[in-house]
Amino acid sequence: MLYAQILINGLVLGGLYACIAVGFSLVWGVLNVINILHGTFVVLGSYIAYFCYVHLGIHPFLSIIVSGGILFVLGFLVQAGLINRVMGAPVLTTLVLTFGLELLLNNGILLAFSADYRTVQLANPLGSTIIGGLVFPLERVVATALALGLTVLLYVMLAKSRIGRAIVAVRMDAEAAALMGVNVKRIYAVTFGVGALMAGAAGSLLAIVFPISPLNSTEFLGIAFVVCVLGGLGSVAGAMVGGLALGVIESFGALFIGPEHGLTIAFTLLILLLIFRPTGIMGRRGYE
Amino acid sequence: MKKQNTTTRPLWGGAAGRLTALALLAGAAGLTQSAAAQETMKVGAPLPLTGALSPEGLKQQRGYDLWAKTVNEAGGITVGNKTYNVEIVYVDYESQTPRAVQSAERLITEDGVSFLFSPFGSGAAKAASSVSERYQIPTVAPTASSPSVYDQGYQYLFGTFTPNSTLTTPLADIVANSGEEIKTVAIYARNDLFPLAIAQEMEASAKAQGLEVISFDEYAIGTMDHGSAFTLMRQSQPDWVFATGYINDLILIRKQMADLGITPKVLTMIAGPAYKEFIEASGPLAENVSSAAWWHPAVSYEGEDIFGATTDYVAAFEAEYGSTPDYAEASASAAGAILQVAIEKAGTIEPQAVRDALAGLDIVTFYGPVRFSETGQINSLEPPVFQIQDGTAKVVFPEDVKQADMRYGDIN
Structure with missing residues (x-):
């Protein structure tokens, strides 16, 4: 029973981790850009959810549309207007660019909203339900379900839609895609936009789970990194498996060697994986 | 990258206000050459204004700013025939303790501060205390409670938190x-x-x-x-x-x-x-x-310090910031108020005399009764x-x- 509860905790947490990481993984995989802005995009999504709820009464589960939409536009503009100018430059250049943009955006949020921690307090909290002695915190469960749902939607979009196939084509071989008539720079911008959209949506969902503050961005970015490496870079399925794996490993790690070392086990596995299977659990496939 | 040890002046409102005040003072000094010289007394405050501890750093800053503003509006601190306006020199140490120590040293050697407020928390306060001790700068720690900060045998460190x-x-x-x-x-x-x-x-x-x-x-x-x-x-x-x-x-x-x-x-x-x-x-x-x-706005003391009664302090804080002060903010204001009383009692801003005055204090402030033990940690508060x-x-x-x-x- 104890193990079942810990497994539930881990899966519920892991779904959220997957949602945080999937956009980051997509951008890294397709654009070869390590988007340091990603954590701050998640935080911005959380703030949008907070203000939507406090001022407009829109539930965070619904405001994923608003935050996703705003972040898509922001991401598209950032890529089209700035990062596209240095695409093809060494990865360090784009890294420094997104790092600089992150400093600007994060400090902007800090100035605008202060470092105070806020939370979305639902007027009608869902509470928890107990089934067979196992506790299901419903807000987390629904947030995780939505997070996984969005991730599956992204998978389907990449696999079935015209723009999705173009993204995958650019990821496989940008030059060949360009020869086939794909506007590569536009696809870059769309991909970055989709990555930001996923970050914004994740932020909305996290708003009812975690306290909201600009200071959280580094933690979210760290999670995105770990999940990508665990699951395998650039694939939606990899992010999903990596996220769930991280959540479950962290939970059982905390159980067996104490809450202080939950992440220690996760990071030890990460190092082992880097040594023995550097392509991640799902390998370097990802051409959905 | 950000510049290391960026000196952080108060935000625009405060800076503009200070500039105006300085301009007025300069004008007034020009007109009345014979008036008592208005000098500036600098107090250094290394704070984590960015990074993980920034919420705490900003609280301390609010507490100090309120003290400095209250002192300056009341005409400054008068000792002998001199009147000092208070200027708090902030350095953002970005929530990194090693930089807090460097910041403390820079404040003393380059900015020429007369006194120091410790950085946030027991760890950073302890680390920085060796610097102020070396330069013999009286230092008040508003957020350090661990007795290990104070039992180092230092003479110039005083703290406003009782042991845990x-x-x-x-x-x-x-x-x-x-x-x-x-x-x-x-x-x-x-x-x-x-x-x-x-x-x-x-x-x-x-x-x-x-x-x-x-x-x-x-x-x-x-x-x-x-x-x-x-x-x-x-x-x-x-x-x-x-x-x-x-x-x-x-x-x-x-x-x-x-x-x-x-x-x-x-x-x-x-x-x-x-x-x-x-x-x-x-x-x-x-x-x-x-x-x-260590403190709560509901406590009630009739202070001899510049803020007076606890209720007056709370009202002044609310008027300035639109929120009720918490213990961290109050302790920061108290650090200033206590330092001020010690300077007035010493009748000079000479470090050794102010240090001795701090060690011998036995007063009631808006924050509570203030008396320091042999080690410099306050022992008169009942949290x-x-x-x-x-x-x-x-x-x-x-x-x-x-x-x-x-x-x-x-x-x-």
Whole structure:
């Protein structure tokens, strides 16, 4: 029973981790850009959810549309207007660019909203339900379900839609895609936009789970990194498996060697994986 | 990258105000050459204005700024035939302790400050204290409680927080003698200097009262999930849960406790509930959470310092910032007010004389009675225990400022 509860905790947490990481993984995989802005995009999504709820009464589960939409536009503009100018430059250049943009955006949020921690307090909290002695915190469960749902939607979009196939084509071989008539720079911008959209949506969902503050961005970015490496870079399925794996490993790690070392086990596995299977659990496939 | 050790002046409003004030002063000085010379006394304040500790750093800054503004509006500090305006020189050490030490040294050697306020927390205050001791600069630490900061044999360091045990001893006493069936305690601590120290102190205080400490778990800094710890705690059903950490940890911990259905008779958290942000962020979940802190706006003293009565201080703070001061903000203001009294008593800003005046102080301030022990740590305060009841913090101890009885149960 104890193990079942810990497994539930881990899966519920892991779904959220997957949602945080999937956009980051997509951008890294397709654009070869390590988007340091990603954590701050998640935080911005959380703030949008907070203000939507406090001022407009829109539930965070619904405001994923608003935050996703705003972040898509922001991401598209950032890529089209700035990062596209240095695409093809060494990865360090784009890294420094997104790092600089992150400093600007994060400090902007800090100035605008202060470092105070806020939370979305639902007027009608869902509470928890107990089934067979196992506790299901419903807000987390629904947030995780939505997070996984969005991730599956992204998978389907990449696999079935015209723009999705173009993204995958650019990821496989940008030059060949360009020869086939794909506007590569536009696809870059769309991909970055989709990555930001996923970050914004994740932020909305996290708003009812975690306290909201600009200071959280580094933690979210760290999670995105770990999940990508665990699951395998650039694939939606990899992010999903990596996220769930991280959540479950962290939970059982905390159980067996104490809450202080939950992440220690996760990071030890990460190092082992880097040594023995550097392509991640799902390998370097990802051409959905 | 940001420039290291960026000197941070107060924000635009303050800077503009100061410029105007300086311009006026310059003009006035030009017109009345014979008037008493208005000089500037610099006090250095290394603070974590950015990075993980920035919420704490900003609190301290608000406390100092209010003191400086109050002093300057009252015409400055007069000693002998000189009048000093106060200027606080801030350096942002970006929440990195090694930089706090460098900042303290820079403030003394380059900015020429006469006095220093310690950086945030026991760890950084201890690290920086060696610098102020070396240069013999009287230093007031507003947020360092660990006795290990003060027992280094230093002469120039004074602190406005009593040792951690003065918070946990009355808590354990109240709970153990409540008449309720409270026998077991689970302690859950952030593995960080102050949160861990106060948790260890609580373990000792609880054991001294005959309570059984059934678990003592630590969680790492930056932990984003406490599910496993609370799943185990749910099985052990402690009567009293004592959790330590900073405000973000405690908001998350409170929510996850509720999610996983942990309902102890008493839930005590240090150091979040003293901040209104905790109550706002936790909403109904904040109800009946108890805590202790070095100061609370509900305490009442008739101070001899510049702020006067506690109620006057609270009113001045609210007028300036639109919010009620918490213990960190009050302690920062008190650090300034105490330094001012010592300077006035010394009749000079000469470091040795001010240091001696600080060591010999025995006064009442808006913050409480102020007397320093041999080591320099305040030993005259009786920190209040309080509980959040009906959305506001109510003092339940000490008796003379008590506002309500401690409630038991109803932690959902």
